[in-house]
Amino acid sequence: MSSSRDIILERVREALAPLPKRAPLPEWDLSRARSAVAPAGADLWPAFAARLRAVNGTPVASPDELVALLGAKGWHHGYCDPALWPALKAAFPATFTVETAFDRERVDDYQFGITSAVGAIAETGTIVLNDRGTTTRLAALAPWVHVAAIRRENIVPDLASALAVLGDDPNVIWVTGPSKTADVEGILIEGVHGPGLQVALLLD
Amino acid sequence: MARQPIDQFVEGISAEKRASVYLGTKVTHEKRDKLLHDHYADPDALRRLAGEIKQHVVENLDTYLPKVEAKLQSNGVKVHWASTAEEACAAVHGIMKARGATKLVKAKTMVSEEIGLADYLEHRGIEALETDLGEFIVQIDHDHPSHIVRPIIHKSRKEIATSFEREGLGAYNDDPETITRRARAFLRKKFLQADVGLTGANFVSVESGRLVIVTNEGNSRFSLAATKCHIALVGIEKLVPRDRDLGLFLNLLARSATAQQLTVYTEFISGPKAAAQPDGPEEMHVIFVDNRRTEVLASECREILRCIRCGACLNVCPVYRQVSGHAYRSVYPGPVGAVLSPLLEGDKFADKADLPKASSLCGACNEVCPVNIPIPDLLLRLRNKGKREHAPLAEAGSPPMGAWALMASSPAAWKTALVAGKLMNVLPKTWIPIPAMKAWTDTRTLPEWRGGEFRKWLRQRPRKADGTKGSPQSHTP
Amino acid sequence: MASDRQLPRADRRVMLMATCLCDAFYADAARATVEVLEHLGCTVEFPEGQTCCGQPAFNGGDWDASRQVVRHAVKTFAGDLPVIVPSGSCAAMLTHGTALEFEKEADLGEVRQLGRRTWELADFIVNGLGVKTWPGRYEGRIAFHRSCHCRGSETVPAALALLSSIAGASVAPFGESDQCCGFGGTFSVSFPHISSAMGTLKLEHIRASAPDVLVSVDMSCLMHMAGLAEKAGQPIRTQHVAQVLRDALRNGNLL
Known part of the structure; x- marks a missing residue:
């Protein structure tokens, strides 16, 4: 008895056999995928920040600004990637409890999670995370606030450029603003399963 | 005459539901259009x-x-x-x-x-x-x-x-x-x-x-x-x-x-x-x-396999907007569903042979499709398949075309019918024993029958002096 | 579609396909088509044996019946003259629909030959004859219905260019102008509820722009909308594009 694999592939071959010719693969210039809002220039942070705001994301340009934002909302308990913490620690007053190990048994205890982004896309306001750069997937997803720490030089201008640098990480995720839905009567609600506030923190 | 299930379905949808589906699809469609053209x-x-x-x-x-x-x-x-x-x-x-x-x-x-x-x-x-x-x-x-x-x-x-x-x-x-x-x-x-x-x-x-x-x-x-x-x-x-x-x-x-x-x-x-x-x-x-995707691949509708499931064809479709998804009795509703769902039925195609009929063939679906699927052409192919296979649901509510084809390929019969049609102007419409006529006149009036008048005008109008301009040539090949 | 079509001859001899709807109901639209073409210096031939383009059966799925009628049209309109049709829908049938239903037929070539020289009227005037503005005068606010079978063709921009160039005329925009009126041929009788609902919505949009007249390149759409409007007790005035062009000539004493 043939395997399902062989049956399917045989059916595919039979279905295609009568075609007199096959449609060719068109070549196309990646610049065609660039939208009118894709920026150019050396410093892409301002353009990225503007596009991030356009998708209701929150760019912050310094650790102090981040702490002010979290403090104002009363979000004092969170997680931080241990590799990032030494650089950020000084900005956080003692009123904050920041853990550097994430406990999945207490996902709802963390009001914010700070992890590293490996890049960002200015055209779309997108943060790029991957498995090797993110200490824990859950810390970047479960807390109400996700803070992605980004280096200026890792921002790429457009989506097509970001595709070219996906690299060999088994899991790359592009995050474009807070988690959202419009399932109920088309009304936009943010923070469905993921963060309700998506922050990009510039590391300089 | 059997009725089309999807047309019957629409009668059961509340005005509120219809309005919310209409609004939801319209808003998304219009935003889509603007964003694509802005960018x-x-x-x-x-x-x-x-x-x-x-x-x-x-x-x-x-x-x-x-x-x-x-x-x-x-x-x-x-x-x-x-x-x-x-x-x-x-x-x-x-x-x-x-x-x-x-x-x-x-x-x-x-x-x-x-x-x-x-x-x-x-x-x-x-x-x-x-x-x-x-x-x-x-x-x-x-x-x-x-x-x-x-x-x-x-x-x-x-x-x-x-x-x-x-x-x-x-x-x-x-x-x-x-x-x-x-x-x-x-x-x-x-x-x-x-x-x-x-x-x-x-x-x-x-x-x-x-x-x-x-x-x-x-x-x-x-x-x-x-x-x-x-x-x-x-x-x-x-x-x-x-x-x-x-x-x-x-x-x-x-x-x-x-x-x-x-x-x-x-x-x-x-x-x-x-x-x-x-x-x-x-x-x-x-x-x-x-x-059954391989069956679709073998069919004359393989273009539907390009579909990336974006739903844009549903949002723009005037029929979907009126009837919403459940009318299609399928996982895939709307224009893409009207093609894909009957094909995915395999040898039970006839059960969904009405779906390809539920379209005015307006072509809006093709215009918005991100992979440019010629959905109206595929609907037409499936209508033809339904006809060839004598699927009752494909025939329901549709006027038969045999007599029309006979007449429309015989000029003499056509001309006679054009003139005879004038009877329609004097008969009360409700007496006309053609179901399709009733389906029309329930919600619309019919224009006055003027069969043959144009041809008569062509024949009888005065010819102009210059002999070319203003003198249509009537000929019978 | 536009690339392989045959341009008109220098002597401007054309054949008219009046369409079955004009033959049966809308004699004046067909007459206006003749008058407009003659004004442009065309000599119009009307093959008496003509009947229909075959679309009703094509859309109904009965391609055997449709092909029978198309073959009759191919015979009736034999030759190399451009065939002018005052309907975007019938034109689309001959330029596109027949290619589909004759795909595997031996006489595909003859059918395509007719398709290549078939023109919708407004398209012919603007893109065939190169006439981009229209003389005369037409007082009125026009709601122009883009009939669906003109999608992807040159007809809509052509008709809009002509209409908006007429002295005294203005084209009034209305909401969701790319949506179907609900006619769809046999769809209108096999799906009467949906068809009527679509048409009623269309009429609401059109009425909101308060036009003096509703104009289209297709009498079929106009028949549907006018019929709905009249049955609902709110009749609207409709005209074929050819009638507007002809009336403009008359008003300008050019006819």
Whole structure:
């Protein structure tokens, strides 16, 4: 008895056999995928920040600004990637409890999670995370606030450029603003399963 | 005369429901249109290009499928093949049994709807929970999605609040934000307890073996952060040749589906999690599902396999806007469903032979399709198939054409009929024993019959002096 | 579609396909087509044996019946003269629909030959004859219905260019102008509820722009909308594009 694999592939071959010719693969210039809002220039942070705001994301340009934002909302308990913490620690007053190990048994205890982004896309306001750069997937997803720490030089201008640098990480995720839905009567609600506030923190 | 089921269905839809479906689809369609034109000088050229790439994939599946299988395997993914819905369900069940798994969280996948996965697993003692908010509501209501992208476009917040109360998710509250927060809290626990995360795939790159999954809610991501085993159900047509092609498809998909520049979460998954990563699947399975796709491939409607499930054709379709999704009695409603659903019935095509008729052939679907599927042409081909196979549902409510064809290929009979038709001006319309006539005159008046008048004018009008201009030549070849 | 079509001859001899609807109901639209073409210096031949383009059966799925009628049209309109049709829908049938239903037929070539020289009227005037503005005078606010079978063709921009160039005329925009009126041929009788609902919505949009007249390149759409409007007790005035062009000539004493 043939395997399902062989049956399917045989059916595919039979279905295609009568075609007199096959449609060719068109070549196309990646610049065609660039939208009118894709920026150019050396410093892409301002353009990225503007596009991030356009998708209701929150760019912050310094650790102090981040702490002010979290403090104002009363979000004092969170997680931080241990590799990032030494650089950020000084900005956080003692009123904050920041853990550097994430406990999945207490996902709802963390009001914010700070992890590293490996890049960002200015055209779309997108943060790029991957498995090797993110200490824990859950810390970047479960807390109400996700803070992605980004280096200026890792921002790429457009989506097509970001595709070219996906690299060999088994899991790359592009995050474009807070988690959202419009399932109920088309009304936009943010923070469905993921963060309700998506922050990009510039590391300089 | 038998009536068309979809036309009958529309009578049962409340004005409120019809208005909300109309508004929801109209708003998305108009935003889509604006975004595409604001962002691209010639979005139609991009749609055509994307269509050419997908058509190339469809016509070269024989080489691409083994290629992508090898790539996935070399990435550490276990590849399975399912030729039927039953086999696909059994493959999921088999993977779970082997792991001793009993709880599955599901991201939104149309293939899983198509194969009836949730029911299959529930009957075998496995909890298979929908995690997309809309799909979750569909599931607790034992309902069916009525739109490819917006499964509960047919439901009001009041109905949802009532369902949540019934399911013990909190006292009646129809505020959409409260509804969303309650689902978040409930489903979060389920994610963390689940053994397996099941997703579909929007695209699979043959070049890299990357699965691309897009969601706005982050439910797919949560299931892949919380569980240790990932199963992806993938229709065999979901391939794109190269990673770079995703630059086109991701841009078109987000704008076409939800009028976004990019969907919130776009995941590129080429295998189990990285070794150092504490969260996420250690084991990854891809199940390639045929379920009659090879029959569609062999048919004269193979272009429908380009579809990337964006729902833009539903949003623009004047018929869908009136009838909404359930009228189509299928997993895939709207214009794409009117083509795909009857084909996926296989030898029971006749059961859905009416779907291709439920269109004024206005062509709006083709104009918005991000992969430029000639949906009206495919509907016409299926109407012809219905006629050839004498499917009663294809014939219902349609005037027979035999006598007309005879008359319309005989000039003498035609001319006689033109003049005889004048009788219609004196007979009360309700006496005319033609059902099609009644279907017309119930809601519309008929213009006055003027058969033969134009020809008479041509013959009798005075000729002009110059002999050429103003002197039409009447001739009979 | 536009690339392989045959341009008109220098002597401006053309054949007219009046369409079955004009033959049966809308004699004046056909007459206006003749008058407009003659004003442009065309010599119009009217093959008496003509009947229909075959579209009703094509759309109904009865391609055997349709092909029978198309073959009759191919015979009736034999030759190399351009065939002018005052209907975007019938033109689309001959330029596109027949290619589909004759795909596997031996006489595909002859059918395509007719398709290549078939022109919708406004398209012919603007893109065939190169006439881009229209003389005369027409007082009125026009709601122009883009009939669906003109999608992807040159007809809509052509008709809009002509209409908006007429002294005294203005084209009034209205909501969701790319949506179908609900006619759809046999769809209108096999799906009467949906068809009527679509048409009623269309009429609401059109009325909101308070036009003096509803104009289209297709009498079929106009028949549907006018019939709905009249049955609902709110009749609207409709005219074929050819009638507007002809009336403009008359008002300008050019005819």
